[in-house]
Amino acid sequence: MDVQRYISSGIIESHVAGLVSESEAREVEAAIQEYPEVRAAADAVQQDMERYVQMWAVKPPAGLKKQIFERLNKVEETVEIPLVEEVAETIAEEGSFSMPQIPVLKMWQYGAVAAIALLIGSSIVNFVFMSRVDEYKEKYEKLTEEQVALSTEKGAYVTRYQEAEKEMNMLKDPAFKWIKMQGVNKHTGIVATICWNPESKETYILAQQLPEPPEDKQYQLWAIVNGHPVDAGVFELGNMTKVLQKVKNVTNAQVFAVTLEKKGGSPAPSLDQMFVAGKVSG
Amino acid sequence: MGTVLTYTEAELVLGLKSRSEKHFGYLYDHYSPALFGIALKVINDETVAGDVLQEIFLKIWRSIERYDTDKGRLFTWMVNIARNTAIDTLRSKAHKQGQKVQELGSNTMVTEQFAVHQSVDHLGLTKVIEQLNKEQRVIIDLAYYKGCTQEEISKILDIPLGTVKTRMRNAIIQLRTILKQL
Numbered sequence: 001m002d003v004q005r006y007i008s009s010g011i012i013e014s015h016v017a018g019l020v021s022e023s024e025a026r027e028v029e030a031a032i033q034e035y036p037e038v039r040a041a042a043d044a045v046q047q048d049m050e051r052y053v054q055m056w057a058v059k060p061p062a063g064l065k066k067q068i069f070e071r072l073n074k075v076e077e078t079v080e081i082p083l084v085e086e087v088a089e090t091i092a093e094e095g096s097f098s099m100p101q102i103p104v105l106k107m108w109q110y111g112a113v114a115a116i117a118l119l120i121g122s123s124i125v126n127f128v129f130m131s132r133v134d135e136y137k138e139k140y141e142k143l144t145e146e147q148v149a150l151s152t153e154k155g156a157y158v159t160r161y162q163e164a165e166k167e168m169n170m171l172k173d174p175a176f177k178w179i180k181m182q183g184v185n186k187h188t189g190i191v192a193t194i195c196w197n198p199e200s201k202e203t204y205i206l207a208q209q210l211p212e213p214p215e216d217k218q219y220q221l222w223a224i225v226n227g228h229p230v231d232a233g234v235f236e237l238g239n240m241t242k243v244l245q246k247v248k249n250v251t252n253a254q255v256f257a258v259t260l261e262k263k264g265g266s267p268a269p270s271l272d273q274m275f276v277a278g279k280v281s282g
Numbered sequence: 283m284g285t286v287l288t289y290t291e292a293e294l295v296l297g298l299k300s301r302s303e304k305h306f307g308y309l310y311d312h313y314s315p316a317l318f319g320i321a322l323k324v325i326n327d328e329t330v331a332g333d334v335l336q337e338i339f340l341k342i343w344r345s346i347e348r349y350d351t352d353k354g355r356l357f358t359w360m361v362n363i364a365r366n367t368a369i370d371t372l373r374s375k376a377h378k379q380g381q382k383v384q385e386l387g388s389n390t391m392v393t394e395q396f397a398v399h400q401s402v403d404h405l406g407l408t409k410v411i412e413q414l415n416k417e418q419r420v421i422i423d424l425a426y427y428k429g430c431t432q433e434e435i436s437k438i439l440d441i442p443l444g445t446v447k448t449r450m451r452n453a454i455i456q457l458r459t460i461l462k463q464l
Contacts, residue, residue: 010451017425017450018365019432046358048458049426053361055407056323057315060335065310068339069303 006031007041016045163243170244175199179256181278192276194221194256201249203232205258207241210275213260220261222269223253232256234265255279291356298346306343313357314339317364323427324368334371338364369429406464413460418453425450 014020015028031038170176175197183190190211195204205221213219221232233248257277259269289297289308297305317338321331341363349359411419424430424438436443 010447013451013454014447017422017454018429019425019435019447019450045454045458046354048461049454050357050361051461052410052422052457053320054316055403055410056319057403058319058322059315060318061328061332064332064335065307065314068310068336069307071336071340072303072306072343 001031001035003035003037006035007038012038012042012045016042016049167244170195170204173197177280179278179280181256181258181276184274184277187275190276192258194278195244196250196253196256196280198252201251203247203250204244205235205247206244207235207237207258210237210241210258212237216263217260218263218265219258219275220265220269221247222257222259223250224255224257225252226254229257229269231265231267234261253280292351295346295349295351295356298343299349306339309342310339313360316357317360320361320364320427321368323423324365324372324429330371331368334368337371338367341367365427365429369427372428409464410457410460414453414456417449418456421446421450421453422457 011020011024011028015025020028028038028042032042033039177194177196177198179194179196181192181194182188190209192208192210193206195206196202203221203223207219210219218234219237220234222229223232224230230250230253231248232250235245235247255277257269258275259271260273260275261270289305294305294309298309314335318331318335321334321338322328325331325334338360342360345363349356353359414422421435421439424435430438432443432446435441435446439446441449
């Protein structure tokens with residue numbers, strides 16, 4: 001131990017003034033026992049403190065000495081052996097120089113106050129975090145919604161892209177024949193296009209300019225071979241006008257034609273209801 | 283006290299341990315003003331301080347057998363008994379608790395008490411009181427005479443806990459410097 005440093009730390013003054021805890025007091029007592037320099041320093045402070053105490057000396061009231069001697073004899077007669085309580089007291093007096101500690105009741109009071117303070121503190125923290133939980137929950141739900149919307153949109157784009165890609169491929173594929181069907185009779189001016197692969201039999205229709213049919217009717221495509229119409233399936237309008245719609249496979253065709261039929265299609269075309277027709281070239 | 287004693291400290295202790303009332307009477311005559319001064323400064327009430335002084339001497343009488351000369355001087359031992367007994371009395375009385383802080387709040391206490399009770403070492407005390415500042419006197423009183431803990435002092439004086447020990451140390455250093463000059 002650095003004795004000089006210990007002496008100049010102020011612990012000795014605190015000890016003499018009774019300002020140290022019980023454990024610190026024991027530590028100082030041990031240091032005093034072990035190091036003569038510490039003992040000398042402690043004694044010097046102690047003696048000066050006692051000089052100060054002496055300065056406050058006041059003569060006690062005159063009758064007091066007599067009273068004490070009377071009690072002394074009384075005590076001598078009745079109680080030879082000090083009571084257990086007193087022994088404990090005097091041991092405490094001799095054993096340590098520390099001041100009386102905070103009474104037990106007070107300690108409980110401090111404890112209770114500390115516990116209440118902690119409880120209030122924790123409640124506040126809880127409240128703050130709970131309100132944040134609500135806030136985050138709301139944000140989370142909003143983000144989830146947005147995410148769903150985005151993936152739906154993305155799905156739509158993917159479909160559109162795939163369709164466009166398919167159309168591009170068909171355009172590039174020399175096996176596909178493009179047949180432009182012009183309006184016939186009173187329907188002059190309207191157009192629909194057929195995209196047909198005679199090898200794979202795949203057939204698509206692009207219903208660019210057909211008018212919207214009545215509720216109970218539907219357009220039907222026909223492949224005409226040697227004057228005989230062969231059903232190539234019904235198709236939709238509305239949103240589907242912008243894309244190539246797949247219809248039934250067509251094995252052979254010299255002419256393609258579209259008629260307006262009852263919903264679901266007819267076994268034979270209503271020739272007076274023909275809207276467009278186009279001849280397969282080559 | 284050394285030169286005025288007719289007994290050496292060793293003789294006095296020996297006499298007390300053998301339950302000599304003559305030695306005890308001598309002890310009272312020589313030390314009661316100092317011990318009464320402590321009781322008075324702690325309790326601040328002459329009647330109660332008188333009762334406390336009786337308790338102090340009874341304790342000294344009963345526990346003198348346990349006094350060990352190797353552990354320190356007789357006066358130091360008695361001062362500790364006096365302080366502990368007086369502070370215990372102060373603390374055991376609930377109504378005193380409030381009074382304690384109140385007394386210290388009004389810093390006139392030191393001078394008032396000084397005026398009422400003629401001190402034995404009048405001149406020395408006057409000089410010390412003049413040269414120790416109010417702050418230093420109050421902190422010594424709180425710790426030494428009122429038995430306040432660091433935490434209590436920190437609350438009463440409204441200063442940080444860490445400052446208490448430093449201020450206490452400076453107060454004692456100042457006190458010692460003044461005493462050296464006397």
